[in-house]
Each structure stands twice: as structure tokens, then as C-alpha cells.
Amino acid sequence: MNFLQKLRNIQRKHNSLLCIGLDTEVAKVPEFLYAYGDPQFEFNRRIIDATKDIVCAYKLNVAFYESVGEHGWYTVHQTLARIPEEIVTIGDGKRGDIPNSAEKQALLLCEDWEFTGVTVNPYMGKDSIEPFMKRSDQCAFILAVTSNKGAKDLQYLKVQGRPLYEHVVKLAKKWNTKKNVGLVVGATRPAELKRVRSLAPEMPILIPGVGVQRGDLESAVRYGCNTKGELAIINIGRSVIYASNGNDFAEKAREAALKIRNQINTYREKYFR
Amino acid sequence: MNFLQKLRNIQRKHNSLLCIGLDTEVAKVPEFLYAYGDPQFEFNRRIIDATKDIVCAYKLNVAFYESVGEHGWYTVHQTLARIPEEIVTIGDGKRGDIPNSAEKQALLLCEDWEFTGVTVNPYMGKDSIEPFMKRSDQCAFILAVTSNKGAKDLQYLKVQGRPLYEHVVKLAKKWNTKKNVGLVVGATRPAELKRVRSLAPEMPILIPGVGVQRGDLESAVRYGCNTKGELAIINIGRSVIYASNGNDFAEKAREAALKIRNQINTYREKYFR
Numbered sequence: 001m002n003f004l005q006k007l008r009n010i011q012r013k014h015n016s017l018l019c020i021g022l023d024t025e026v027a028k029v030p031e032f033l034y035a036y037g038d039p040q041f042e043f044n045r046r047i048i049d050a051t052k053d054i055v056c057a058y059k060l061n062v063a064f065y066e067s068v069g070e071h072g073w074y075t076v077h078q079t080l081a082r083i084p085e086e087i088v089t090i091g092d093g094k095r096g097d098i099p100n101s102a103e104k105q106a107l108l109l110c111e112d113w114e115f116t117g118v119t120v121n122p123y124m125g126k127d128s129i130e131p132f133m134k135r136s137d138q139c140a141f142i143l144a145v146t147s148n149k150g151a152k153d154l155q156y157l158k159v160q161g162r163p164l165y166e167h168v169v170k171l172a173k174k175w176n177t178k179k180n181v182g183l184v185v186g187a188t189r190p191a192e193l194k195r196v197r198s199l200a201p202e203m204p205i206l207i208p209g210v211g212v213q214r215g216d217l218e219s220a221v222r223y224g225c226n227t228k229g230e231l232a233i234i235n236i237g238r239s240v241i242y243a244s245n246g247n248d249f250a251e252k253a254r255e256a257a258l259k260i261r262n263q264i265n266t267y268r269e270k271y272f273r
Numbered sequence: 274m275n276f277l278q279k280l281r282n283i284q285r286k287h288n289s290l291l292c293i294g295l296d297t298e299v300a301k302v303p304e305f306l307y308a309y310g311d312p313q314f315e316f317n318r319r320i321i322d323a324t325k326d327i328v329c330a331y332k333l334n335v336a337f338y339e340s341v342g343e344h345g346w347y348t349v350h351q352t353l354a355r356i357p358e359e360i361v362t363i364g365d366g367k368r369g370d371i372p373n374s375a376e377k378q379a380l381l382l383c384e385d386w387e388f389t390g391v392t393v394n395p396y397m398g399k400d401s402i403e404p405f406m407k408r409s410d411q412c413a414f415i416l417a418v419t420s421n422k423g424a425k426d427l428q429y430l431k432v433q434g435r436p437l438y439e440h441v442v443k444l445a446k447k448w449n450t451k452k453n454v455g456l457v458v459g460a461t462r463p464a465e466l467k468r469v470r471s472l473a474p475e476m477p478i479l480i481p482g483v484g485v486q487r488g489d490l491e492s493a494v495r496y497g498c499n500t501k502g503e504l505a506i507i508n509i510g511r512s513v514i515y516a517s518n519g520n521d522f523a524e525k526a527r528e529a530a531l532k533i534r535n536q537i538n539t540y541r542e543k544y545f546r
């Protein structure tokens with residue numbers, strides 16, 4: 001099944017545009033999990049089990065796993081194995097390199113871990129991200145407008161009168177011959193999100209930055225969706241997974257996730273029905 | 274010791290601007306190494322032992338280690354432990370992310386593996402690469418002009434009449450308050466290298482793309498060095514490490530490396546004496 005179909009199916013089945021960011025830090029998980037061999041996985045497992053019927057995707061920023069040492073590689077595998085097949089998984093690594101090296105990056109993310117989506121950086125151009133676009137059932141999400149302050153340094157520079165990120169969107173569309181290219185636009189940039197959606201009406205857009213980063217949820221839904229109120233993947237990380245630091249953390253994470261999923265759906269009703 | 278001093282010291286001591294790219298693929302190492310527990314490390318160990326007196330740096334593209342599975346993490350550690358302290362080590366990962374995640378990327382590259390230099394991607398701006406610039410003894414090499422074909426997609430777009438990469442160079446200079454920022458310019462781009470060096474007369478420039486990628490060595494030296502014939506780090510990977518596929522591979526790698534080191538010095542004599 002191609003990526004777009006998979007995304008549509010799960011968004012409809014779970015009535016959800018919510019993606020939970022599993023950027024799990026061992027130092028932040030509840031203390032009782034330290035009794036387990038792999039507290040990072042144990043935390044993820046419980047979050048997944050508590051939320052897997054109300055999300056369309058899970059996103060793992062791979063730096064949170066690489067940085068714990070060799071075991072992180074297993075933790076990613078185990079975490080992915082716990083996620084039901086029908087749910088989209090996004091390996092957030094912002095990769096891209098000369099083709100010979102990008103092949104190796106993709107070997108890890110797309111073949112070994114086998115995420116259904118990955119984030120890639122456009123600065124090195126098409127051949128630097130092509131290895132991530134080989135399979136039509138896997139999506140390369142190209143960074144367009146990021147949620148951080150530094151986004152302004154390059155992404156807004158004017159090229160032929162238009163900001164650089166618009167050129168990235170145009171290139172992404174051109175490269176999207178297999179319908180497996182997506183975009184990343186931060187929820188902290190509602191005007192830019194609106195513009196990107198107008199330029200790319202039917203591409204999936206991964207939208208991080210709601211929650212701790214203070215992106216606006218209503219605009220993320222209003223401007224991030226296609227005309228059917230779909231294809232936006234709204235990522236929330238810390239404010240869901242760390243909703244509680246007690247024994248009830250998974251339950252509280254579910255409550256937080258459910259509240260956001262439902263809030264998103266209220267906005268979908270408002271703007272797309 | 275700050276990074277620039279370390280680089281100058283080793284370039285003078287070894288009379289060498291040569292960096293060997295240890296992008297080792299298990300499938301390409303001589304067969305007799307398969308008898309060892311970690312053929313990738315065994316290969317690196319022998320290349321390092323055979324060349325450590327004639328290089329200024331070793332560069333490891335981390336994708337070649339991450340992609341072999343959990344053991345790659347150890348192989349990087351072991352390889353770095355084999356490299357004498359005075360030699361520069363570059364972790365080539367093209368990283369960069371929102372600050373919270375870039376911290377984790379840097380935790381792996383700058384604190385755990387503890388490379389003396391890393392490559393970073395400028396698309397997400399200053400705060401996405403700041404975690405790599407914390408220590409004055411470690412250098413963040415910012416991608417300016419890359420050696421691959423896709424470089425033309427974004428890096429040459431005109432911003433205020435000048436190509437994007439020139440803006441990157443200007444930003445890199447502005448961010449270089451600790452004298453620990455460098456640039457990456459492919460040897461396949463001699464005119465651009467000349468321009469970048471003129472804009473940043475005293476920044477270290479990492480120059481990949483000589484060898485298999487057919488970048489021109491003479492221009493890499495002529496345009497990549499500062500006025501003293503230093504601060505260019507010329508990376509050669511495959512054409513050195515795979516010079517032979519037999520039992521004599523390390524010896525042949527040394528011969529190939531020595532030839533290039535000396536050729537580089539001939540050009541330094543020609544242009545800087």
C-alpha cells in the first residue's frame with residue numbers, strides 16, 4: 001500500500017491527525033521504570049499501548065536513541081515492533097548526504113528500522129535525499145519551515161522575491177513522482193503553513209511544534225489540512241508523554257492525547273464540514 | 274587547546290593537509306579480515322596504523338557505522354581510540370535540529386564519541402547547530418557548497434544577487450565567535466571554493482570530493498588554503514582506503530595517501546612559497 005493510502009486509512013479509522021512524538025529521555029521517565037532493563041523502551045511500550053487507538057502516527061527523533069549508546073539501536077527496533085502495522089511511524093533524523101552516504105543513512109532508517117516516513121534536509125538537493133524515496137510505501141518529509149527560532153536564518157531569505165522555503169516546496173512537488181514526498185512545517189508558523197498548503201494541496205504535512213514549543217493547534221488544523229480536513233500530521237511530544245511523572249503516566253498521557261485528538265477534530269468540524 | 278591551534282599544529286608537524294575518509298564498508302574490506310570479530314574496525318585499525326604520521330585528520334561518515342547495527346557505535350569508539358590524540362577527527366553526520374534535539378545529536382558526536390570536528394547542515398539556522406559549537410576545542414563545519422550534483426538545487430539560488438551559499442558563509446563568520454566554526458566546500462567546485470576562501474580567509478575548510486568524485490586536487494590546494502598554505506583539510510576516502518583489496522591493503526593505502534600528501538605539498542610550494 002502506498003504511503004498516502006496508509007496515512008488516509010489510519011487517519012480515518014482512528015479519526016485522528018495526532019502523531020505522538022516519542023522523544024523519550026531516560027532522565028525524564030518515572031522512577032519506577034528504572035527497575036526495568038530498558039526504561040526507555042518500557043516507557044515507550046506503555047505510552048504506545050495506552051494511545052495506539054487514538055493516533056495516526058508515532059514519531060521518534062532518532063537522536064534520543066542514538067545518544068544513549070549502542071542499546072538505542074535495539075530500543076528503536078523494539079519500540080517499532082510494538083506499534084501496530086497500520087500506524088504510520090516517522091524516523092525524525094533530518095538526514096541527507098551525498099548519494100553514496102545517504103544510501104547508508106537510508107539503509108538504517110528505511111530498511112533496518114523500516115520507518116514508514118523519515119525527515120530529510122533539503123540543503124544538499126535531490127540526490128542527497130533520493131535514497132529515502134525509493135519505496136512508494138515510505139515517505140520522505142522534506143524540511144520546509146521549521147519550528148525553531150533559527151528557521152529565519154536561511155528559510156526566509158528571498159529568492160526571486162519569494163522566501164527560500166517556497167522554493168523548497170516547489171522542488172519537493174517536482175520530486176514527488178512516486179507520491180511519497182511530504183513536507184515539514186512548524187506549527188509556530190501558521191501564515192507559512194497556510195502558504196505551503198496552498199502550494200501543495202495534496203501532500204502530507206508533518207507539523208511539529210504544538211505543545212511545549214507553543215505552536216497554535218487551531219491554525220495547525222485549519223491551515224495544515226487539505227480541503228477534506230486530512231493529510232496534516234500534528235505531532236505533540238513532551239506535553240503528552242510527560243503529562244505525569246507518576247505511576248499513572250501512561251493513563252495521563254492517554255488523557256492528554258485524547259484531549260488533543262478531540263480538540264483537533266473540533267477544529268476539523270469547524271473548518272472542513 | 275582550541276581547534277584552530279590543534280589543526281595548525283598537526284598540519285605543520287605532519288606537513289600534511291590530508292584527511293583520510295574512513296567510510297568503511299564491510300562488503301569492501303579484504304576477505305581475510307572477515308576472520309576478525311569486527312572486520313570494519315580491523316580494517317580501520319590497520320589503515321590508521323599505516324597512515325597516522327602523514328595525515329592531519331581522519332573523517333568518519335557516521336552513516337557507515339550506524340547502518341551496520343548496534344555494533345557500529347562501538348566501532349566508532351574503538352576507531353577513535355586508535356587515532357593519536359594530536360590528530361583531528363571529524364564526525365561527518367550533517368546534523369542539525371531544533372535545540373532540544375540537536376543537544377542529543379551533539380551528546381553523541383561531541384561528548385560520547387568526542388570527535389574534534391563535526392559537519393552540520395545550516396538549513397535550520399543558528400540555534401540548530403549551536404550545541405555543536407559549545408567547546409572551543411571542537412569545530413562545527415557548516416555545509417556551504419557540497420560536492421554532489423544536488424548542490425545546485427538550493428545552494429546556488431540567488432539571494433540579493435548572490436548565491437545562497439555565500440549567505441551561509443557570511444552567517445558562519447558571524448556565528449564564529451569562539452573561533453570554532455569551519456566550512457565544507459566540495460573539491461568539485463573550484464570557483465566556489467575560491468570565492469568562499471576569499472570571504473572567509475582564516476576559517477578551516479573541509480574539502481571532500483577529491484578522488485572517486487573527481488574533484489580537482491590542484492584547485493583544492495590553491496583555492497582552499499589560507500595565504501600561508503594552511504587550514505584546508507583535504508579529504509580523500511575511497512581512492513585511498515580501497516587502493517588494494519589484498520593482504521597488502523594497508524601498505525597500498527599508505528602509498529596512495531603519501532602520494533596525495535606529497536602532491537598536495539607540491540601545489541603548496543607552487544602557490545604559497
